Amino acid sequence: MKDGFLNVTSEIGNLKAVLLHRPGRELERLTPDYLHELLFDDIPWLKRMRWEHDGFAKVMEDKGCKVYYYEELLEELLKDKHTLNLFVSDLIKNSHIDSLELEKLLEEYLLALQPNEIVEIAIAGLEKKDLPNLIKEYHLVDYIKEQYPFYINPLPNLYFTRDPGVVIGNGLSINKMKTPARNRETMFLEYIYRFHPLFKKDETPLWYDYKETYSIEGGDVLVLSDSVVAIGCSERTSARGIEILSQRLFQNSNIKKVLAIQIPFTRAYMHLDTVFTMVDHDKFTIYPGVEGLLQAYELTEGKNTPKVRPMESLKGALKTVLNLPDVQLIQSGGGDEITAAREQWNDSTNTLALGPGRVLTYNRNEATNETLRNHGIEVIEIEGSELVRGRGGPRCMSMPLIREAL
Ligand SMILES: NC(=O)NCCC[C@H](N)C(=O)O
Numbered sequence: 001m002k003d004g005f006l007n008v009t010s011e012i013g014n015l016k017a018v019l020l021h022r023p024g025r026e027l028e029r030l031t032p033d034y035l036h037e038l039l040f041d042d043i044p045w046l047k048r049m050r051w052e053h054d055g056f057a058k059v060m061e062d063k064g065c066k067v068y069y070y071e072e073l074l075e076e077l078l079k080d081k082h083t084l085n086l087f088v089s090d091l092i093k094n095s096h097i098d099s100l101e102l103e104k105l106l107e108e109y110l111l112a113l114q115p116n117e118i119v120e121i122a123i124a125g126l127e128k129k130d131l132p133n134l135i136k137e138y139h140l141v142d143y144i145k146e147q148y149p150f151y152i153n154p155l156p157n158l159y160f161t162r163d164p165g166v167v168i169g170n171g172l173s174i175n176k177m178k179t180p181a182r183n184r185e186t187m188f189l190e191y192i193y194r195f196h197p198l199f200k201k202d203e204t205p206l207w208y209d210y211k212e213t214y215s216i217e218g219g220d221v222l223v224l225s226d227s228v229v230a231i232g233c234s235e236r237t238s239a240r241g242i243e244i245l246s247q248r249l250f251q252n253s254n255i256k257k258v259l260a261i262q263i264p265f266t267r268a269y270m271h272l273d274t275v276f277t278m279v280d281h282d283k284f285t286i287y288p289g290v291e292g293l294l295q296a297y298e299l300t301e302g303k304n305t306p307k308v309r310p311m312e313s314l315k316g317a318l319k320t321v322l323n324l325p326d327v328q329l330i331q332s333g334g335g336d337e338i339t340a341a342r343e344q345w346n347d348s349t350n351t352l353a354l355g356p357g358r359v360l361t362y363n364r365n366e367a368t369n370e371t372l373r374n375h376g377i378e379v380i381e382i383e384g385s386e387l388v389r390g391r392g393g394p395r396c397m398s399m400p401l402i403r404e405a406l
Contacts, residue, residue: 004203078115125154214241219271232272347393
């Protein structure tokens, strides 16, 4: 196989290219009634959120990382009429409109728009009040759904680009999301993969597809080295999904071992990277509140499904799979129970490595940042008072496309 564009063989190699989404109008469609369903705990202030997000992107650019945006890549590929037609048709299909007639009307409406307007609607949603005269004759389904404000749902979680897809080696996993609120996000990545020349589809293996049955979300996947991946078994990522992805990696890539790490299935720690991230060759940060609750399993290639070996401890497992004499688990919140819990809620452990021993974090997590510094880690802080309201940090908000090999 020729060289593709994507290449991620570690969590900590110098970050060279990343996929982001700048928060947009979808955030202004969050209302208290739909917060829970849309996986938010609060209503963010968009203007400030964008400012914070621009600051986040700038730190990466200043360090030599190329920043790509979902909205730009999608607009570029929708300039092709054939792709645009397919995209609109899939957008309608994935929006669960429930009425053939309405589907047709919406399709006609969207096809008359420009690519940037279609992308805006695909991400930010379409409110019924914006098209007051669309339906000429009401059917039962229209009466029943009348109170619901959207024809097309907003996707307020898209700025957490980590979750819908993950690059492992030179291949891509387009994930199967667990919740309906985030399901439609993955379609965008499929279009970028299939139709944008940047991703060099013919040279890029697809490890997983969002049309599969078992959920996997990117916040659970940590590429620990060129031959080892850790995958959290969590509220969002299923054990069966881990087995299927692992076996494919064993058979078609350089990955030899997967460390499956079971974390408590709760909202506060919805993905592995909300409690555990890699910050240097042999250093990790971990939320002490879960340390004793994690169970690790080593997966290696099996006949049909992987062989599974329960491991004694996370620390021991990391040493074994990474072949290291020792590893350090740096406790977030300085190890203080209350501080650690408060800062974990605000994503203290969700660090994004820009290079070995250099991480990006929210400035609000003062105790954790100080602890990391005391362990020799360079910590670059960003503002995140509004960004954090979606319950995700710098790692959640970034999908690495290229990292320099270690
Ligand atoms: N990797 C991550 O932990 N992503 C954060 C996702 C937060 C989002 N509100 C969600 O519940 O999916």
